[in-house]
Amino acid sequence: MKQAYDFAREAFFAPTGLSEQHLEQVFSQLLTKDTTLADLYFQSARYESWGLEEGIIKSGSYSIEQGVGVRSVCGEQTGFAYSGEITLPALLESAKAARAISRAGQSGSVNAWTVRTPQRPLYGMDDPLNSLSEDDKISFLRQIDSIARATSPYVQQVMANMVAVHEIILVVDETGRMTADVRPLVRANVSVIVERNGQTESATAGGGGRFNLDFFLNGNKAQEYAEEAVRKALINLDAEAAPAGNMTVVLGNGWPGVLLHEAIGHGLEGDFNRKGTSAFAGRIGEQVAAKGITVVDDGTLEQRRGSLSVDDEGTQTQCTTLIEDGILKGYLFDRQNATLMGTQSTGNGRRQSYANLPMPRMTNTYMRAGEYDPAEIIASVDKGIYAVNFSGGQVDITSGKFVFSASEAYQIENGKLGKPLKNATLIGNGPDVLTRVSMVGNDLQLDTGIGVCGKDGQSVPVGVGQPTLRVDGLTVGGTATA
Amino acid sequence: MIELENRFDIATEFQAMAEHVLAAAKAKGATAAELDLDKGTGLSVEVRMGQVDKLQYHRDQGINLTVYFGHRKGYASTGDFSPPALADTLDAACRIARYTSEDAFNGLADAERMATEFPKLDLYHPWELDADMAIDMALQTEAVAREHDARITNSEGASVDSYAGMSLYANSHGFMGINHSTRHSLSCSVVAQEGESMQRDYWYSVSRVPSLLESADSVGAEAAQRTVRRLNARSLSTREAPVLFVPQMARGLIGQLVSAISGSSQYRKASFLLNSMGQQAFPDFVQLREDPFIRQALGSRSYDAEGVATQARDIVKDGIIQGYFLGSYSARKLGMQSTGSASGASNLLLADTGKSFPDLLAEMGTGLMVTELIGNGINGITGDYSRGAVGYWVENGMIVHPVEEVTIAGNLKDMFKGIVAIGDDVDERGSIRTGSILIDKMTIAGQ
Ligand SMILES: [Zn+2]
Numbered sequence: 001m002k003q004a005y006d007f008a009r010e011a012f013f014a015p016t017g018l019s020e021q022h023l024e025q026v027f028s029q030l031l032t033k034d035t036t037l038a039d040l041y042f043q044s045a046r047y048e049s050w051g052l053e054e055g056i057i058k059s060g061s062y063s064i065e066q067g068v069g070v071r072s073v074c075g076e077q078t079g080f081a082y083s084g085e086i087t088l089p090a091l092l093e094s095a096k097a098a099r100a101i102s103r104a105g106q107s108g109s110v111n112a113w114t115v116r117t118p119q120r121p122l123y124g125m126d127d128p129l130n131s132l133s134e135d136d137k138i139s140f141l142r143q144i145d146s147i148a149r150a151t152s153p154y155v156q157q158v159m160a161n162m163v164a165v166h167e168i169i170l171v172v173d174e175t176g177r178m179t180a181d182v183r184p185l186v187r188a189n190v191s192v193i194v195e196r197n198g199q200t201e202s203a204t205a206g207g208g209g210r211f212n213l214d215f216f217l218n219g220n221k222a223q224e225y226a227e228e229a230v231r232k233a234l235i236n237l238d239a240e241a242a243p244a245g246n247m248t249v250v251l252g253n254g255w256p257g258v259l260l261h262e263a264i265g266h267g268l269e270g271d272f273n274r275k276g277t278s279a280f281a282g283r284i285g286e287q288v289a290a291k292g293i294t295v296v297d298d299g300t301l302e303q304r305r306g307s308l309s310v311d312d313e314g315t316q317t318q319c320t321t322l323i324e325d326g327i328l329k330g331y332l333f334d335r336q337n338a339t340l341m342g343t344q345s346t347g348n349g350r351r352q353s354y355a356n357l358p359m360p361r362m363t364n365t366y367m368r369a370g371e372y373d374p375a376e377i378i379a380s381v382d383k384g385i386y387a388v389n390f391s392g393g394q395v396d397i398t399s400g401k402f403v404f405s406a407s408e409a410y411q412i413e414n415g416k417l418g419k420p421l422k423n424a425t426l427i428g429n430g431p432d433v434l435t436r437v438s439m440v441g442n443d444l445q446l447d448t449g450i451g452v453c454g455k456d457g458q459s460v461p462v463g464v465g466q467p468t469l470r471v472d473g474l475t476v477g478g479t480a481t482a
Numbered sequence: 483m484i485e486l487e488n489r490f491d492i493a494t495e496f497q498a499m500a501e502h503v504l505a506a507a508k509a510k511g512a513t514a515a516e517l518d519l520d521k522g523t524g525l526s527v528e529v530r531m532g533q534v535d536k537l538q539y540h541r542d543q544g545i546n547l548t549v550y551f552g553h554r555k556g557y558a559s560t561g562d563f564s565p566p567a568l569a570d571t572l573d574a575a576c577r578i579a580r581y582t583s584e585d586a587f588n589g590l591a592d593a594e595r596m597a598t599e600f601p602k603l604d605l606y607h608p609w610e611l612d613a614d615m616a617i618d619m620a621l622q623t624e625a626v627a628r629e630h631d632a633r634i635t636n637s638e639g640a641s642v643d644s645y646a647g648m649s650l651y652a653n654s655h656g657f658m659g660i661n662h663s664t665r666h667s668l669s670c671s672v673v674a675q676e677g678e679s680m681q682r683d684y685w686y687s688v689s690r691v692p693s694l695l696e697s698a699d700s701v702g703a704e705a706a707q708r709t710v711r712r713l714n715a716r717s718l719s720t721r722e723a724p725v726l727f728v729p730q731m732a733r734g735l736i737g738q739l740v741s742a743i744s745g746s747s748q749y750r751k752a753s754f755l756l757n758s759m760g761q762q763a764f765p766d767f768v769q770l771r772e773d774p775f776i777r778q779a780l781g782s783r784s785y786d787a788e789g790v791a792t793q794a795r796d797i798v799k800d801g802i803i804q805g806y807f808l809g810s811y812s813a814r815k816l817g818m819q820s821t822g823s824a825s826g827a828s829n830l831l832l833a834d835t836g837k838s839f840p841d842l843l844a845e846m847g848t849g850l851m852v853t854e855l856i857g858n859g860i861n862g863i864t865g866d867y868s869r870g871a872v873g874y875w876v877e878n879g880m881i882v883h884p885v886e887e888v889t890i891a892g893n894l895k896d897m898f899k900g901i902v903a904i905g906d907d908v909d910e911r912g913s914i915r916t917g918s919i920l921i922d923k924m925t926i927a928g929q
Binding site: 050053056057058059060061062063064065066067076077078079080081082083084085094097098100101134135138156157193195200201202242244245246275276277279355357391392393394395396397398399401402403404405422423424425427428429475476477478479480481 | 530533534535536537538539540541542543544555556557558559560561562567570571574575577578579580581582583584585613636638673680681682712715717720721722750751752756856857858859861863864866868869870872886887888889890891892893925926927928929
């Protein structure tokens with residue numbers, strides 16, 4: 001069977017004439033006696049997307065992104081250069097520029113190569129762009145449009161998108177390791193606008209992962225996404241002003257796990273903790289969540305959007321326990337920050353592309369299930385809100401304050417769900433929000449595969465998940481002060 | 483020096499490449515085509531805790547190509563300029579166009595709207611900078627910040643960035659425009675600590691002209707002051723109060739206006755200011771102008787992403803919406819003319835109401851001054867607005883204490899109508915230039 005490394009050779013070496021001898025030359029240029037790590041990151045990614053709007057296929061696009069990034073690290077210091085051209089002169093020039101981080105002269109070489117192929121591939125290597133015919137891709141989008149319009153007469157606009165990416169990477173590092181990975185990624189989204197009596201609202205739905213496009217056809221996802229988007233939009237038409245103030249909040253399972261991503265995940269990334277700029281710095285072993293709460297970052301789930309067989313430094317991904325039974329256990333590391341903190345990479349070194357430096361990033365971050373029935377959790381609340389869908393969030397790593405914005409929420413009164421509430425932002429303090437979780441549901445679910453995380457201007461696909469949670473005291477940023 | 487080497491040779495090469503690709507598209511049966519070509523080079527230096535942290539060299543290039551077969555279109559892009567890659571990209575765009583739908587509103591912008599005058603906008607000012615100079619400047623900035631106050635205990639670092647680029651846009655009307663520009667910046671972010679409270683803030687300076695950047699001393703000192711003054715912030719109880727957006731945050735409000743009156747929001751009926759042309763959306767003292775011709779400004783351009791001539795114009799006059807931001811597609815959908823906004827708004831200038839920042843604080847009396855906003859809780863269709871806020875509680879025109887972990891909420895329609903005053907403390911760094919904006923009333927949620 002064709003291995004990931006064979007794909008990499010085909011993509012990067014065959015067309016350019018590059019060989020292992022050339023890589024030796026590049027490393028001879030790159031390494032000095034101060035170098036603690038160095039790597040070349042070859043990337044070739046092909047993107048295709050189709051967009052439907054107003055019942056017609058309005059847009060289609062295809063793009064190729066290809067290049068190589070060259071990095072030299074001396075302790076805390078990093079030199080980096082990249083080129084869209086994969087040629088020996090471009091590599092040598094980048095190596096010379098990246099090496100400038102070291103004041104020491106050239107010293108060292110790599111001349112024994114070990115080819116490593118992912119031990120445990122989490123996804124197939126087929127090209128998802130070719131996994132459906134163009135006609136099938138388009139008819140999927142048309143199906144979303146017709147189902148959405150048939151679902152409600154109030155639907156005014158339907159926008160549907162389908163995106164497929166096929167990416168091949170090869171990481172060559174200073175130890176001579178050559179690690180390749182072939183990564184499919186697909187996503188479908190629908191966004192609807194509904195209008196009733198002059199009032200307009202919108203909602204979105206979608207999903208995806210690291211598999212082929214036939215996932216959407218086989219799972220009848222056109223119907224699922226279209227109906228879900230229309231359902232949420234219609235609910236928003238009936239929504240009343242959300243309350244303002246501190247109250248009990250029940251968070252639904254699945255995508256509301258964005259709470260963990262913002263409140264906990266970013267603050268546990270190794271770079272902020274090495275620098276001591278995170279509100280979680282130096283708090284390993286402390287209680288940061290209620291007893292019984294366990295949160296992990298798991299890059300090893302098959303076919304999930306946030307999963308990777310190996311990270312962008314060639315390290316095998318793993319399931320890292322961040323919080324265990326309420327106690328802070330660990331951080332997320334790339335190679336550089338792990339080395340500086342005297343530990344091992346957790347396989348969380350990720351980058352947006354060859355033109356960006358890797359950093360510690362999340363993969364799939366979720367809380368393990370507890371014991372409560374979700375209905376029991378809602379029934380336990382006298383007065384509060386139940387938030388089941390969110391449009392995203394943000395965190396200030398240093399102060400620990402985070403927000404996430406509800407796009408579907410309901411009143412809870414006397415243990416019963418009441419009227420839907422308008423969009424409201426929830427705000428809290430990362431290091432203590434989980435100490436106020438008083439009930440954890442038995443209904444752990446991961447999101448449908450649409451998450452994008454931004455950090456330092458770099459976007460990477462991620463996943464989140466959680467069971468239903470009761471949080472005693474979160475600030476809800478509505479407008480109703482009564 | 484951060485400069486595109488041989489940029490005039492590259493320009494000639496780009497012209498030839500553009501002509502070649504447009505001709506090849508025609509040979510493939512495309513009835514029209516347009517493309518842009520970009521190339522850029524840059525240096526970024528980051529220092530942290532008194533030593534170099536990162537040294538990065540940037541070298542980017544790309545081509546974006548759109549072909550039309552009648553009213554069907556296809557798009558493709560690549561970073562590889564080799565002849566086979568360009569041929570593949572054209573093939574890909576043509577393949578895409580076989581599957582997209584007929585859309586009568588598709589096509590190049592109208593030929594008679596192409597820019598014919600190219601005023602000197604003075605956007606290209608390469609910096610005589612090498613890595614060592616950049617490192618020294620960043621080190622100086624960070625050192626000033628760290629020495630500014632004993633409570634500055636840590637640092638996210640300081641950085642110096644310089645970028646020089648060129649872009650060419652051409653279409654099968656025969657239009658071709660070439661633009662050279664530079665962008666330089668200096669920024670600093672430090673961490674202050676006192677007791678349990680740890681806070682981070684930053685300051686930056688950005689310009690197309692290196693000599694117009696704020697000094698290292700000034701950026702460092704400002705970053706330090708902004709960080710220290712956030713220490714010991716606390717939440718507020720839930721209440722209604724006036725809110726004063728400092729210029730950096732006021733810019734976001736103008737951004738929301740731009741989005742609401744852009745062509746795509748209007749034709750999709752996805753705007754809280756739907757069909758607002760000629761309507762009173764602000765108090766009658768609000769004046770907003772678009773000026774694409776300010777020399778050396780970040781948003782300046784003489785033509786947009788479709789080659790259409792840009793224009794200086796009123797967006798809001800006496801509180802009334804005067805114009806949308808339209809590219810050719812949305813203009814046709816709305817039965818209007820392109821406003822040369824296919825690349826978005828150019829430079830926007832909000833007129834002040836003759837008040838200084840202290841005047842605004844005094845006018846607000848008691849309320850919240852907002853210096854940072856987080857989260858994306860804005861619904862562009864309904865105008866509902868709810869975001870996390872950081873700032874200062876103000877009583878009787880005087881700052882009382884720093885505030886965090888609160889949200890501010892309202893509706894953008896009401897917020898626009900509720901503008902009470904606009905300060906003369908204009909932040910000229912970005913393409914949106916505004917002073918502080920005072921809004922009569924919002925809901926503040928806290929503990
Ligand atoms: Zn994130």
